[in-house]
Amino acid sequence: MFYLALNYLRVGIQNEMQYRANFFVQLGQSLISLATGYIGLWLGFSQTNELNGWTESELLVVMGIFVLMGGVINAIIQPNMTRLLEEIQLGTLDYALTKPADAQGLISVREFRLWSLTDVVVGIMVLSYGVWHYQGYVGMIQSLEFMLSLLMGSILIYCFWLITTSTAFWFVRVDEIVNLFQGIYAAGRWPVSIYPRWLQVGLTFIIPVAFAVTIPAEALTSRLTPLILVGTAALTIFFSVVARLFWRLGLKNYSGASA
C-alpha cells in the first residue's frame, strides 16, 4: 500500500506540474484567505487585549495551525473524499473495488493536489511568526507534543471525512458535505475553549476540529497536559476503528449498477 500511495503521489505531482500557473492562483487565494482571517482577529483585538486567556500572538499560532491543517486537508483528504463521493453516486467505485488492494487504503491515496500545499507553507510562516512573538517558552517537549498532536489531528479529520462521505452509500446525494465540513472547520480559527460547552463537545467529539487545531496550539503554548495527549491518542485509535467499520458497513450497501 505504501508503494501504491507513493506512485499515486508521483502521478498527482506530475499532473499538477502541467498547470504551473495554478500555483500563483492558489498563492493568491491563500493570501486573501489569510488576510480575511487576520482582519477578523485584528478587529477583535482592537477592542480587547485577550480572548478567554488567549493573547493575540497565541491566536496567531492557532491561525497558523488552522491554515496549515487546511492545506493538508485540501491537498490530500478532501480531493480523495470528493472523488469517492462522486464515484458512489455514479457507480464507478467498482473500478477501485475490483483492484487487488485494500479498498479503504486505495480510495484514500488516489488524489493529490500539490498546489494546495501552498497553504501549508503559508500556515507554517504564520505559525512561526506567532511563536516568535509568543512570550512563553517553546522547547523540545512542546515541539514533539505539537508534531504528535498535529499527526493525530489529521488522522481524526480523515476519519471524520471518511465516515461522513460513507453516508453517501445510503443517502447518495450528499454533495454539500464539502460545505458542511468547511463551515464547521472554520470554527477552528479560534480555540474551542471560547465556545459554549455544548459546542465544545460537538467540536471535540463529533467533528474533531479541536484535535486538529486547538490541541496542537495548546501543545505549543504549554497548555497541554499529558492526560489530554493520551486521551487524544486513545480517541484517534477509536475513531480509526469506527471509520473502518462504518466504511465496510457502507460498502455492503453499495450496488454500483451503472459502472
Add this chain to the structure above:
Amino acid sequence: MRHMLDYYLTTIKIAIQTEFQYRVVQYFYMIGMIAEPVIYLVVWSTIARAQGGMVGGYTPGAFAAYYLVWTLVRNMNIVFTPYGWENRIRSGWFSMDLLRPIHPLNGDVAQFAGMKVVVIILWIPLGLLLSLFFKPDLHPVWYQVIGFFFAIWGAYLIRTMLLSLLGMITFFTTRVGAIFELFFAFELVFSGRLVPMSLMPPVVQQAANYMPFQWTFFFPIESLVAPMTLQHMLAGLGIQCLWIVIGWVAVKVMWHFSVRQFSAVGG
C-alpha cells in the same frame, strides 16, 4: 409578460419539488453555513462581556439577534455561484441555455427563488434552536417585519446581479479562482457579514457607502434587528432598488460583450 410569469412560476415549482427531495443535503449545507455566524457571535459576545457587557453599542443579546437574522439573510443571499458560471461555460453546458428563447439569467433567478421557499421552511427549526441557545434581543415593530421581507428579496436580487457579473468573467478566462476569492474578501469586509458595520473602522464604513455590499447583508439584518424609523426603512429599500437597477444595466452591458466570447460546442 404572461409567458414570462408562467416560466417563472413553473421553474419555481420544479425547484421547490426538487429541493424537497434532498432534505438531508439541505441540512448538511445549512449546518455548515450556520457555523460561520455562530463563530462570530461567540467571539463578539465574549469580547462584549470582557468589555463590561457592551461593545460598539452591541450587547451579547444584540449580537445574538444580529447573527441569528444573519443566518436567514445569508440563506436568502445564496444565488447562482460564479463557480457555477465557470463550470457551465468551461464544460460547454451553457450551449443548451443559449438555445432557449429566454435570457439564462431568468432561469437562475427563478430556480434559486424556488429554492428559497424550501430553505426558509427548513431554516425555521434551526432558527428556533439557535434562539434557545443564544437568547437574541429582538423586538421589531410591524413595519420592520414587512420591510425585512422586501429587504431580503432586494438583497437576493442585488447579489444575483453582482455574482452574475463576476461569473461572466469566465467568458474571457477560466483562471478566476483568485478573482472570486478577492471579491468575497471585499464582500466580507464591506457588507456587515463579518461584524456589524458600526464595529468597522470609520474609513471602511465610509467606503462601504459607495459599494453595494452592505445592502445585501447589513441593511436587511438591521432592518429587523435595530430600531429603525419608517423613513429610514423606505430610504434603504429605495437604495436597494437603485442597486438592482445599476446591477441589471451592468449585467446587460457585460452580457452583450461577453457572450460573444463563448465558443464551446459540447454540452
